[in-house]
Amino acid sequence: MHKKLLEILMPAGLAVxxxxxxxxxVILGDTLSNxxxxxAPPVAAVDSLQTEFTDMPVKQAASLPPGADxxxxxxxxxxxxxxxxxxxxxxxxxxxxxxxxxxxxxxxAWLIPWVKNSSKLVASGDEYAVKIFNQYQQQQxxxxxxxxxxxxxxxxxxxxxxxxxxxxxxxxAYNLVP
Numbered sequence: 506m507h508k509k510l511l512e513i514l515m516p517a518g519l520a521v522x523x524x525x526x527x528x529x530x531v532i533l534g535d536t537l538s539n540x541x542x543x544x545a546p547p548v549a550a551v552d553s554l555q556t557e558f559t560d561m562p563v564k565q566a567a568s569l570p571p572g573a574d575x576x577x578x579x580x581x582x583x584x585x586x587x588x589x590x591x592x593x594x595x596x597x598x599x600x601x602x603x604x605x606x607x608x609x610x611x612x613x614a615w616l617i618p619w620v621k622n623s624s625k626l627v628a629s630g631d632e633y634a635v636k637i638f639n640q641y642q643q644q645q646x647x648x649x650x651x652x653x654x655x656x657x658x659x660x661x662x663x664x665x666x667x668x669x670x671x672x673x674x675x676x677x678a679y680n681l682v683p
Contacts, residue, residue: 570608573661581662584655592646595666601641605667608660620656622648 569578585593592600607616611633619626619634623646626634638645651659 570661570664573658573665577658577661578665579662580655581658581660581665584651584659585662588649588651589659595663600644601646602637604663608664613657613660616660617653617656619646620649620651620659624648 569575573581589604593602593604595603596605597603611619615633623634623638627638627645649656
């Protein structure tokens with residue numbers, strides 16, 4: 506007897522729940538598709554919000570590296586994000602080393618060939634290249650088809666972000682290559 510009662514009540518109960526859900530969706534659907542305009546906040550409230558957010562610290566570049574302009578740093582930012590950020594951060598080790606201070610560790614004349622083809626430098630027996638290769642579990646950095654100028658722009662960007670705490674995004678004279 507209980508089994509037959511359950512066989513009748515269960516589908517009826519599910520039907521009631523389904524109807525209640527449909528009813529709610531119809532009511533909410535109307536409200537969501539045609540919302541009533543909310544009362545606009547007073548102008549003073551908007552001004553206080555703007556002031557509040559204006560005073561918040563924003564991640565900024567420390568300063569432009571010697572020989573770099575804002576356009577070169579901006580181009581370097583885009584190139585860094587498109588080519589380097591998968592394996593490197595400015596101030597943190599990811600797959601490869603943190604890049605902050607890279608121009609203090611190696612001159613531009615070394616960095617450009619390294620970025621273009623690190624395997625070639627490792628194979629040549631370059632002491633620093635071999636050290637980095639071994640330090641990072643012999644993880645081979647891919648070769649990049651970047652121009653010398655593009656590599657310099659990336660390094661300008663990295664140098665400009667040194668010491669800047671990551672928010673979301675990271676002292677050598679540079680010899681610019683035309």
